[in-house]
Amino acid sequence: MSDSHAPIIQSAERRAWSTSGYLIFVALLVVFALTVWRIIAFAGSNPDDSQVFGFLVSTGLCILALIILASGFYMIQPNQAAAITLFGSYRGTDRTTGLRWVWPWMGKAKISVRANNLVSERIKVNDLRGNPIEMAAQVVWRVVDTAQALYDVDDYKAFVVVQIEAAVRTIGSRYPYDDFAHSEVTLRGNHQEVGSELRKELIERLRMAGITVDECGFTHLAYAQEIAGAMLRRQQAEAVVAARKTLVEGAVGMVEMALELLSEKDVVHLDDERRAAMVSNLMVVLCGERDTQPVVNAGTLYQ
Numbered sequence: 001m002s003d004s005h006a007p008i009i010q011s012a013e014r015r016a017w018s019t020s021g022y023l024i025f026v027a028l029l030v031v032f033a034l035t036v037w038r039i040i041a042f043a044g045s046n047p048d049d050s051q052v053f054g055f056l057v058s059t060g061l062c063i064l065a066l067i068i069l070a071s072g073f074y075m076i077q078p079n080q081a082a083a084i085t086l087f088g089s090y091r092g093t094d095r096t097t098g099l100r101w102v103w104p105w106m107g108k109a110k111i112s113v114r115a116n117n118l119v120s121e122r123i124k125v126n127d128l129r130g131n132p133i134e135m136a137a138q139v140v141w142r143v144v145d146t147a148q149a150l151y152d153v154d155d156y157k158a159f160v161v162v163q164i165e166a167a168v169r170t171i172g173s174r175y176p177y178d179d180f181a182h183s184e185v186t187l188r189g190n191h192q193e194v195g196s197e198l199r200k201e202l203i204e205r206l207r208m209a210g211i212t213v214d215e216c217g218f219t220h221l222a223y224a225q226e227i228a229g230a231m232l233r234r235q236q237a238e239a240v241v242a243a244r245k246t247l248v249e250g251a252v253g254m255v256e257m258a259l260e261l262l263s264e265k266d267v268v269h270l271d272d273e274r275r276a277a278m279v280s281n282l283m284v285v286l287c288g289e290r291d292t293q294p295v296v297n298a299g300t301l302y303q
Contacts, residue, residue, distance in 0.1 A: 010208065011147035016084040016092025021073050021099030028069040035062040071104030079114040081146045093146045109150060115142045115214060120164050122220055125172035127187065132224035133177050135187075137168050138217055139202065145210025153209045163205040171198045177223065187221055194218075 042055050076082055076097050084091045085107040094100060095113075102108070122136045141160055143149045149156040172187065175194060179186045187194055195217045202213045 011090060011151045013145045013147040014092045016094045018094045018100045018102045021101040024069055024072065024101040028066065031062055031065050031069065035059065035066065068104055072101045074100055074108050076100055079112065081111055081113055083109045083111060083146050083150050090147055090151060111143060111146050111150060113143050115140055118160065118164065119219055120168060123165060123168060124224055125169050127172060128174065128176040131177055133172065134220060134222050134224055135168050135172050135218060136220035137164060137198065138219045139164055140214040140216065141211055142214065143210055144212050148208065148210030156209050156211065159209050160206065160211060164202065167198060167201040167205055170201060191218065
């Protein structure tokens with residue numbers, strides 16, 4: 001029985017045999033000049049039948065050599081590679097730039113190893129708390145193993161697009177969009193940490209295709225349209241509550257300080273009822289949204 005859980009044998013890049021195309025080009029010129037010289041020399045002679053046969057054989061070999069030499073050239077630009085195959089078998093990768101040459105019966109598949117920038121489409125994801133949000137990411141990726149990119153996946157560029165979407169969905173569902181208590185990692189408040197987590201997720205997913213990720217980050221992050229209004233009102237309400245809390249805490253501190261200074265400097269002695277009235281008045285002055293209007297008491301504190 002075959003093992004359905006057997007590990008997939010992955011390709012691995014190795015160096016291919018190739019030679020400088022400039023040397024072969026010089027050899028091509030030499031063979032071409034020799035062939036032309038033999039044809040001109042033979043045309044000016046009076047050969048017999050045996051010489052004609054020898055000329056035809058040698059000329060045919062020269063022409064065959066010219067065809068073989070001329071068919072093996074290929075060019076590699078900077079940050080480009082060529083995977084060499086022999087009758088469907090991977091023989092290695094050539095990364096040497098310039099004019100190169102291999103045997104003409106060997107296949108050559110060029111692949112770019114330059115950095116690629118991709119911005120994903122906006123997708124809708126449910127965050128950790130089940131709220132629908134919209135996310136999009138920008139990813140800089142490049143091929144590091146040409147054999148894996150060409151022979152372990154069907155279309156490595158389409159593979160990158162699909163895996164980016166899958167990684168964004170995974171990270172989006174792993175964290176909440178926002179946390180007003182600031183007690184946990186969120187998508188909106190921890191861009192650097194979440195972006196680093198997204199990069200690790202992408203590197204792991206794209207490893208089998210011989211692709212690495214240089215950098216990534218979110219280009220769009222927001223609540224979905226159907227809950228954006230409600231969440232905005234919630235954020236505004238919680239912001240107002242937080243501001244009120246800070247204002248009240250500050251006002252209480254100022255009232256305590258005022259009462260302590262009055263008692264310490266023996267400015268006035270207040271009973272509990274007058275103290276409560278003063279605290280009430282100070283809280284109104286300090287916490288009110290509008291400026292208070294002073295009222296001058298022309299009598300005593302008890303009238």
